[in-house]
Amino acid sequence: MAIHGNRQGAMSQQLLLALAEQLKLPLLQIARQAELGQPSDLPAVQATAESALKLIDSYLLGVRLSTEGQTALALEPVSVSSVLYDVATDLTAAAQFYGVQLDLKVAGRYGPVLANRQALKSALTSLGMALIESLPALDAKRLSLDLAAHKCRYGIVAGIYSDSVKMRSVPLADGRRLMGQSRQPLHDISGQSAAGIFVADQLFSAMQLKLQSSKFQNLHGLAAVLPVSPQLSLI
Amino acid sequence: MRILLIEPDKILASTYKRALVLAGHQVTMCAGAQAAIIAADQTQPDVVVLELQLPGHSGIEFLHEFRSYSDWSKVPVIVQSMVPAGEFAASWPLLSGRLGVTEYLYKPLTSLQRLTQSVAAA
Numbered sequence: 001m002a003i004h005g006n007r008q009g010a011m012s013q014q015l016l017l018a019l020a021e022q023l024k025l026p027l028l029q030i031a032r033q034a035e036l037g038q039p040s041d042l043p044a045v046q047a048t049a050e051s052a053l054k055l056i057d058s059y060l061l062g063v064r065l066s067t068e069g070q071t072a073l074a075l076e077p078v079s080v081s082s083v084l085y086d087v088a089t090d091l092t093a094a095a096q097f098y099g100v101q102l103d104l105k106v107a108g109r110y111g112p113v114l115a116n117r118q119a120l121k122s123a124l125t126s127l128g129m130a131l132i133e134s135l136p137a138l139d140a141k142r143l144s145l146d147l148a149a150h151k152c153r154y155g156i157v158a159g160i161y162s163d164s165v166k167m168r169s170v171p172l173a174d175g176r177r178l179m180g181q182s183r184q185p186l187h188d189i190s191g192q193s194a195a196g197i198f199v200a201d202q203l204f205s206a207m208q209l210k211l212q213s214s215k216f217q218n219l220h221g222l223a224a225v226l227p228v229s230p231q232l233s234l235i
Numbered sequence: 236m237r238i239l240l241i242e243p244d245k246i247l248a249s250t251y252k253r254a255l256v257l258a259g260h261q262v263t264m265c266a267g268a269q270a271a272i273i274a275a276d277q278t279q280p281d282v283v284v285l286e287l288q289l290p291g292h293s294g295i296e297f298l299h300e301f302r303s304y305s306d307w308s309k310v311p312v313i314v315q316s317m318v319p320a321g322e323f324a325a326s327w328p329l330l331s332g333r334l335g336v337t338e339y340l341y342k343p344l345t346s347l348q349r350l351t352q353s354v355a356a357a
Contacts, residue, residue, distance in 0.1 A: 024317060025244060028343055032250045035347045044246060098245050137243035137266040137290050183318060184288055191243040191288040192317075 012063065014180025015198055019059050021183060022195035025133070026052035047093040051129050054090065058122040058199045065119060065206035073206065077112035078120060080149045080158045080226060087124040088147050091132060095145070100132045105148040105217075110156050113226040116207055120158075120226075123203035127211070127222055128160050130196030134189050140164035148216050152225060159214050159223020165189055166220045167213045176201065197222065238262045238354060239280035241271045241297065243289050251284070254347035255354060268292035272300055275307060282357045283312040284350070286342070295326075298334040308335070311357035315340040315350065 026048045033041040033048075065073055088104050095102045128145065135143055146161045171188055178185035179198050186194045197211075204211045204224045214223035238260045242248035245266065252262045263278045265271040268289055275283070283301070287294030294314070301307050314336050323330065323339065330336040338353050 021317075024343055025247075028317075029244070029246045029250070032247065032254075032347055036250060036253060038253075041250075048246065133244065134290060136245040139267045139270050139291075184290075187293075188291055191286070191290045 012066070015059070015062075015195070015202060017180040018185070018193040018195040018198055019055070021193040022055070023052060025192060043093075044097050047097055051094050054122075055126055055129065055196055055199065058126045058203065059195075061119060061122050062199055062202035062206060065116070066202060073116050073119070075114050075116055078115045078117045079112050080110055080120075080156050081106040083117065083121050083124065084147045084149055084158065086121055087128060090121075090125050091128045094129060095132050098132050098136055099143050100135050101142075101144040102128075103144065103146045105146045105150075107148070107150040110149065110151070111228060113156055113228055115209075115226055119203045119207055123200040123207075123211075123224075124158065124160065126196040126203070127200040128196075130190065130194055130200075131160055131162065131165055131222075133192070133196075134194075135162060135164060137191055138164045138189070146216075146219060146221070148219075148221070148223075150216055155225045155227040157214055157216070157223045157225050159216075159221045161214070161216050161219035161221030161223075163219055165222075167222055169213050172211075172213055172222075236260050236281040236354065237278055239265065239271060239275055239278060239283045241265050241268070241283065241285045241289070241294070243267065243286060251347070251350065254351055258351040258355070260354065268294065268297035268300075271297055275301065279306075280310060282354055283310060284354065285312055285314050285316075287314060287316045287318060295330075295334070298330075298336070302334055311335075311337040313338045313340060313350075313353055313357060315342050315345060317342050 029048050030045050033045050088102050148161050149156055149158045175186040201211045209224045211222055211224050214221050238255055240262050243266050248264045252264055255262045263274050265274050285294050319341055320339050337357055
């Protein structure tokens with residue numbers, strides 16, 4: 001028990017380090033844009049600050065859910081497509097400033113899944129923001145991300161996909177191991193600490209879900225499988 | 236001067252570019268090491284401003300390749316990075332020696348004014 005607690009404490013500290021490293025970027029963007037002092041930069045400054053605030057909130061939610069466990073995790077019937085729509089709305093401003101096109105692809109009509117709506121939305125938003133920031137640096141031909149949901153044999157897969165972010169399971173596992181210890185734990189994806197991806201990882205984990213590499217319509221991405229509840233399907 | 240700016244973050248790159256253009260320079264932006272080698276070939280930069288933390292190939296890998304071409308062996312390279320200088324203490328002899336880095340700037344503490352001064356002095 002004590003060993004488990006120590007491991008969780010160490011993981012939490014590594015995530016905090018990754019977050020601190022990541023937050024240098026929006027603060028630096030704001031500082032330099034303020035130095036240029038052009039009013040036309042204000043919308044970008046606002047979008048940057050709001051994205052950073054959302055990342056902090058997501059981190060705090062992840063910590064709360066991880067420490068308080070099931071008592072804080074109020075599960076409810078959640079429509080995946082509606083969560084993806086909200087996430088796309090939240091990411092739109094940042095995506096515009098990074099020149100990334102966001103598309104929503106929900107392949108079919110799905111019944112609700114049992115999840116924590118806020119945690120699911122926060123996880124996908126953190127993940128999306130991390131990928132939006134990374135995509136232009138990957139020499140991608142097409143700056144485009146798909147927020148997608150599709151069915152698999154285990155449930156509904158919800159995630160974010162691209163033809164450039166070629167995430168595989170091994171680099172993702174290595175990244176989890178290096179998180180907080182390396183400045184670029186996911187070095188094929190991000191020049192930063194990729195804290196948004198690890199915050200999403202923590203939130204999925206708190207919901208007993210797992211962020212994993214995924215393929216959809218020849219696109220690569222990061223996604224989680226959300227189990228469908230047969231009882232909720234009747235609602 | 237012709238500046239090759241290698242900066243993975245699009246918003247920061249655009250801000251640095253505007254500051255350097257206002258200071259009278261021509262700036263080519265690249266987000267990654269491979270694109271930067273192609274851009275260097277096309278634009279023949281007078282100065283390179285480089286972030287070492289890049290996705291895929293690192294800034295160090297870029298420097299090794301860049302310096303392997305005789306045309307670019309003397310082009311000043313200013314490293315401007317998110318990594319504090321202290322962490323590079325061990326590799327500074329390599330960076331400043333064989334790889335020809337002329338100056339190291341810690342990005343969070345480097346104003347646009349300081350960057351343009353360093354570029355002008357390079």
